[in-house]
Amino acid sequence: MSFHHRSSKYGRYTGGPDPLAPPVDLAEALDAVAEDVMAGYSPRHALQEYLRRGGRHMEGLDDLARRVQQRRSDLLSRHRLDGTLNEVKKLLDTAVLEERKQLARDAMMDNTERAFREMQLENLPRSTAAAVNELASYDWQSSTAREAYDRIKDLLGREVLDQRFAGMKQALEGATEEDRAAVAEMLQDLNGLLDKHRRGEDTDADFQKFMAKHGQFFPENPESVEELIDSLAQRAAAAQRLLQSMSPEQRDELMSLSAQAFGSPELMAQLGRLDANLQALRPGEDWTGSERFEGQEGLGLGDGTGVLQDIAELDELSEQLSQSYNGSRLDDLDVDALARQLGQNAAVTARTLAEIERAMQDGGYLRRGADGDLRLSPQAMRRLGRSLLRDTAKQLSGRQGRRETRLAGAAGEQTGSSRQWEFGDAEPWDVTRTITNAIRRTTADGGDPGSGLRLSAGDIEVAETEARTQAAVVLLVDVSFSMAAEGRWVPMKRTALALHHLVSSRFRGDRLQLITFGRYAQSRDIGELTALASRREQGTNLHHGLLLANRFFRRHPSMQHVLLVVTDGEPTAHLLPDGDSWFDYPPAPETIRLTIAELDRLGRAGTQTTFFRLGNDPGLERFVQRMARRVDGRVVAPDAGDLGAAVVGEYLRAHFRDHPYDDADWAS
Structure with missing residues (x-):
């Protein structure tokens, strides 16, 4: 017997990127x-x-x-689990039929003996296992019948081995007595190795010696005794679950038939010893489970064990x-x-x-x-802010009449672009572009730039600038529970991220403060605001928010002050002198009075104020209109999905109040 198992081992592709892997988005x-x-x-x-x-x-x-x-x-x-029993039954039926044919043909046989044999075959137990066992000592007259019966023992032997060693059923087909002796010797040596391992007496040399002698039985090529035990225990546990998944009748039949495996009771004894060793070494495996098979495709013991391994x-x-x-x-x-x-x-x-x-x-x-x-992380916030700002730019550029032309050429901050010089320009030259223009012109006229360049007025480009006024900006956002309940929570945060990215990347001279107001108001960085969870907290304390905004503006007295207020409800809370928050609904007159007083202070300081009213509450509409009129401010009533574009647009409008802008530039 020889085992020609071709073993392949696969690992991660190391010749470069995985050719099957899609790009990670x-x-x-x-x-x-x-x-x-x-x-x-x-x-x-x-x-x-x-x-x-x-x-x-x-x-x-x-x-x-x-x-x-x-x-x-x-x-x-x-699947169902009667494959082996059906195979045995077919072989048994073949053996009995061939024997009856031989008895009918044998004219030399004594009639009494023939009648006895026919009666013996006729009265076999209905149980396949009992019939096989009863015929164990039968003296077969037909060589074909004897061969079929011997194949039962061979099949059972290969199946019970296949339960513990995958592929053994096919490998031992047509095996000789020498092959079976080799299997028996392997089982004896394997149990000896496992016994020593249980006692802690084995060495790596013991394992290597075992594999050198019996490695052909283990095509998976375990590299240590622990790997060997793992693979054997998983298979053996699956075999136990297979038996427990059978009906009691099927299980009894197979247990009874197992005694006929190869006609060798010693084989079953060695396998029983192997199971005991493996259960002791790997008690964590599932040795007691079962499954319910309900299909029509019969499985043998080995294949069924493989299916149980697949299920595990x-x-x-x-x-x-x-x-x-x-x-x-x-x-x-x-x-x-x-x-x-x-x-x-x-x-x-x-x-x-x-x-x-x-x-x-x-x-x-x-x-x-x-x-x-x-x-x-800040890196993630920047990337997300950039993406949100691009979305906002698309919304803005799609609005009728929103796209304008940015004023260039006035003294101010350099944009990184250049333009052709015009009479009266005082901006610094863009030397690189100017020399490049001169080289191109000289070459086009047939001259040699290497012999010297002469500049003309048309060659000169100047660094482009735009007039900018530095601004101190407060985005004051309502975080009362109604914002989350009405689906405005995420749009509010997306708006804050887009505005934060615009200020930090394109208008670095500006200062932005994010302030949330619910029962209390609080200044937050963009990370805190993004991760802020909604809370069932009553109160819309615009008064406290305006106090914090006023404090921020006082720290930047030379900048243009811009206040952007996002809210979906009237003020229902105000801050008391001791620092507590007073809540009342409908809004208390004292809450309204204090909120208006703080807004008036901002108005007297020249703050440009815009209210963004979310929702259709008539009371809120009347309130913000009155508040805006007091400070010569504006009211914008966007849908939640347009909030980002509305806030960014108002910021740009306030920032470039005296100079038009091009939203394609800031969003790039």
Whole structure:
């Protein structure tokens, strides 16, 4: 006998990027995570939700988990566990039929003996196992019948071995007595090695000696005794679950038939000893479970054990895909097992999701705060702000009459662009562009730039500037619970991010303060505001917010003061002298009086004020109109989805009050 198992080992592709892997779209992942963070989820939870949902063109963990469960269900609904019993029954029926034919043909046989034999065959037990056992000592007259009966013993031997050693049923087909002796010797040596390992007396040399002698029985090529035990225990535990998944009648039949395996009781004794060793060494395996098979495709003992192993692997994958245990990461996912069960495309998806998780956590988009939890990093905030600002620019440029021409050429801040010099310009020359223009002109006229250049007025370009007034800007946003309840929470945060990115990237001379007001008001950085969770807290304390805005403006007396107020309700709270908040609904006269008084102070200081009214509350509409008239301000009533464009547009309008602007420039 020889075992010609071709063994292949596969690992991660190392010749460059995985050719099957789609590009990792971190922009989509970041947008999705940030959207959930702004809705109130923690960054960790938001990332997990994205990985569960997947992307626009990519499956998520939930999709993979659903496919895992579907494959598990298919295995159970397609198979049943009587394959070996049916094979034995067919061989038994063949043996009995051939024997009866021989008895009918044998004219030399004594009639009494023939009648006795026919009666013996006629009265065999209905149980296949009992019939096989009863015929163990039968003196077969037909060589064909004897061969069929011997094949029963051979089949049973190969099946019980295939339960413990995958592929043994095929490998031992047509095996000789010498081959069977080799198997028996391997089992004896294996149990000896496991006995020593249980006592802690084995060495690596013992394992190497065993593999050198019996390695052909283990095509998976374990590299240590622990790997050997792992693979054997998983298979043996699956074999136990297979038996427990059978009906009691099927189980009794097989246990009875096992005594006929190879006609060797010693084989079953060695296998029993092996099972005992493996259960002692790996008690954590599932040795007691069972499954309900309901299909029509019969499975033999070896194939059935393989299916139970597949089911165990699918259950493990389901647990890994759930990511529900402490410290879970997608790096824990057994990608090779996923490829075996669902195919290479599923493995590619899993690798892509794991790469997104690593890139988000290790690539700078999420970082751990002082409390140990994940937060959006400044890098992520900048990228998200840039994306939101582009969306805002598209909304602005689509508005009728909003696009204007930016004033260039006046003294002020350089834009990075240049233009041709005109009489009266006092801006510095753009030397590089000027010399380049002179070289091009000289070459076009047939001259040699190497012999010298002569400048003309048409060659000269000057650095472009734009007139800018530095501004101190306060974005005052309502964070009362009605903002979240009415679907305005995320648009409010998106607005703050877009404005923050515009100021920090294109108008660096300006100063922006973000102030939230609910029961109390509080100055916040953009990270705090983005991660702010909604709370069921009563109170719209605009009075406190205006106090903080006034304090900020006093720190920047030389700048233009711009106040942008986003709210969906009338003031219902004000700050008391002792620092507590007074709440009353409908709004108390004292709340209105104090709020108006603080707004008047801002108006007297020349603050440009715009109110952004969200919703259609008539009381709020009347209130903000009166407030705006007191300070010569404006009221804008955008839909929640247009809030970002409205706020940014008002900021630009106030900033360039005396100079028109081009929104294509600031959004680029």
